Amino acid sequence: MSPEREVAEQVVALGASLFARSLTFGRTGNLSARVGDDRILLTPTGVSLGALDADALSVIDSSGRHVDGAKPSKEAFLHAAVYRSRPTAGAVVHLHSTHAVAISCLADVDPADVLPPLTAYYVMRVGRLPLLPYHAPGDTSLETLAEQTALDHSSFLVANHGSVVAGSDLASAADAAEELEETARLFLLLRGHATRPLSPEHVADLRARYAT
Numbered sequence: 001m002s003p004e005r006e007v008a009e010q011v012v013a014l015g016a017s018l019f020a021r022s023l024t025f026g027r028t029g030n031l032s033a034r035v036g037d038d039r040i041l042l043t044p045t046g047v048s049l050g051a052l053d054a055d056a057l058s059v060i061d062s063s064g065r066h067v068d069g070a071k072p073s074k075e076a077f078l079h080a081a082v083y084r085s086r087p088t089a090g091a092v093v094h095l096h097s098t099h100a101v102a103i104s105c106l107a108d109v110d111p112a113d114v115l116p117p118l119t120a121y122y123v124m125r126v127g128r129l130p131l132l133p134y135h136a137p138g139d140t141s142l143e144t145l146a147e148q149t150a151l152d153h154s155s156f157l158v159a160n161h162g163s164v165v166a167g168s169d170l171a172s173a174a175d176a177a178e179e180l181e182e183t184a185r186l187f188l189l190l191r192g193h194a195t196r197p198l199s200p201e202h203v204a205d206l207r208a209r210y211a212t
């Protein structure tokens, strides 16, 4: 099996797993993985992540241009922007997971860092989480801001939309997206309760230990 085919099958398996666990719904969400210097496998537009076909994925380049396969996700420009800013990123996951979307709709959050450091795994997998302003899905005017944000952040939220998470490979990106979703859920569960997030010292210690 070619390396690209192997990654295509990983995309299909991850999409099925995320969809089966209700981490995205209907025909929402998109997944991508770098398979060459300037070659990125991306899920096609309008297809449920639960019904992907390894023979019917799209290929784009790092400018977001469609170069092969099915018509790409309307967020091709967003995935490409993240790869341009993060040369070590091997995969990008965009989900409409419920609690992350709920957080992205809140008015009273710090857009520079939406969630407090509630747990060690959140600090290790996500770190700081900016909230980018609302743009319609597929609106390429988000491209420049997304590219700038991704320079310093592996994860961000788009307001009233969902999460965008980069990782060294598909498993790492999904892992971080799931951690983000669970921390968003914890944050909402704890609203109205006196809460003790990790201290700045704990966060610094985790960053030093795990180079987050």
Ligand SMILES: O=C(O)[C@@H](O)C(=O)COP(=O)(O)O
Pocket: 027, 028, 029, 030, 043, 044, 045, 046, 047, 072, 073, 074, 075, 094, 096, 137, 138
């Ligand atoms: O929210 C949207 O419309 C997109 O961001 C999305 O999640 C699914 O769009 P396609 O990847 O074009 O199917």
Ligand SMILES: [Zn+2]
Pocket: 028, 029, 094, 095, 096, 137, 161, 162
């Ligand atoms: Zn979306």
